[in-house]
Amino acid sequence: MIPTKELGFLQKVNQYPKTTYIYHTKIEERLDMHSHNKHQLTYVEGGAAFLKTNDNSYFLPARHYVWIPAEMEHFIELKTSVSMIRNIYIPTHILPNNEFYSKMGIYPASNLILEMILYTENWSENIFEKEKSKYQYIKTLGTIIAEISKNPLPVVIPTTTNVRLSPILKHIHFHVDQPLLLKDVAKLFGFSSRSLSRLFRDTLDISFLQYVKLTRIILSMEKLLQTELSISEIAYASGYNSLATFSNTFYNLAKIRPVDFRKTNREISK
Structure with a gap:
């Protein structure tokens, strides 16, 4: 032994x-x-x-x-x-x-x-x-x-080793604070909008838009917990031009408002 x-x-x-x-x-x-x-x-x-x-x-x-x-x-x-x-x-x-x-x-x-x-x-x-x-x-x-423990955190990003999709996902992560339109990303990587949309659906079982949305919300969660940026600053840094849109999207995915997510996690971590 x-x-x-x-x-x-x-x-x-x-x-x-x-x-x-x-x-x-x-x-x-x-x-x-x-x-x-x-x-x-x-x-x-x-x-x-x-x-x-x-x-x-x-x-x-x-x-x-x-x-x-x-x-x-x-x-x-x-x-x-x-x-x-x-x-x-x-x-x-x-x-x-x-x-x-x-x-x-x-x-x-x-x-x-x-x-x-x-x-x-x-x-x-x-x-x-x-x-x-x-x-x-x-x-x-x-x-x-x-x-x-009844309510798991619902924010999940699917992953893949698909050689055609992986560089596109990497691009989204590196440019998540910028406008990310399906037609623009598709053109950049040599796809039609329709074929790239189908690739997301077939490989990840979610849409291009949903993937971008999940990536932005998870980025915002990191910033909410690790920085002193205001909620508005985090919204813009996460690719949102509207604070209301950011807050509503965050709530729809995480079932909690960004301000409450930050407050709750920081208060109970002390």
């Missing part, structure tokens, strides 16, 4: 299928797309991050946690430096039957959930069943999360 200290991070997580595994760190584990045999609960403090799966990119804002089902391929990309990444890995067999555990989701971290995560701050790596109080604590955390 390989000594534990010589195992890689993923090997350590998977080494004992029945243990819970705790890993809090200020240093990002730079992992490629991967999966593991346990559910993963991750809370990122002091920065912005994206969860990438094979199909989508999920923005992970402040005061939210991500639930990643066992065996789901993913990796987490940090957009800024962070103060702490808190990871709790939970074996599947200790949790009750609940559809919640089989779906990836990003949820607001209530005071109760946050306090329970922070309580494990000084725990490290494997917790075996014989450590009854700690083991039961993690089991309880997993059970409570499924009971109170």
